[in-house]
Amino acid sequence: MSETTSESIKTTVPEDGLGERIRQRREEKNFTQEALSVLTKSKYIDPECKGVSRPAIVGYEKNSTLPGARELRILAEALDVTPSWLVLGRYDTRRTEDTATVLIEILRDFVLQNSRDDLRFLFSSTKNRVESLDPDLRASLEIEAREMARAETQKRNKGR
Secondary structure, three states: OOOOOOOOOOOOOHHHHHHHHHHHHHHHOOOOHHHHHHHHOOOOOOOOOOOOOHHHHHHHHOOOOOOOHHHHHHHHHHHOOOHHHHHHOOOOOOHHHHHHHHHHHHHHHHHHHOOHHHHHHHHHHOHHHHHOOOHHHHHHHHHHHHHHHHHHHHHHHHOO
């Protein structure tokens, strides 16, 4: 009777590179682990402002632990990548829509809290960045900004 030995074959799956991708993107953004941790606590990234701790980030980068769904979402937002890129190493085309939604929300908050002069300054100081956006995204932002300005003007005129 012959004895068969089976070797366990380790297969590599995309999520095995998750820690390396977190570290790579963090370094591309010139963040320390501490800076990334602080950024994840921003209310724009984590509405609960809990974020991801520095020790957790260290564990993820060393591949000793894996982030849960919440942490994955927060890290993707902070690093400006999609969760699918962190997990699988490939980009998801839906990110443009998410970016447009976030930019529109930030613009709405800014308009509600600041004067028209401040808004003009914002647009003039970021004009080069806005012009470098995808044309469809830029067009949707410009339409949204015009609609918001029109609504703000109507609201001010009603108060007179």
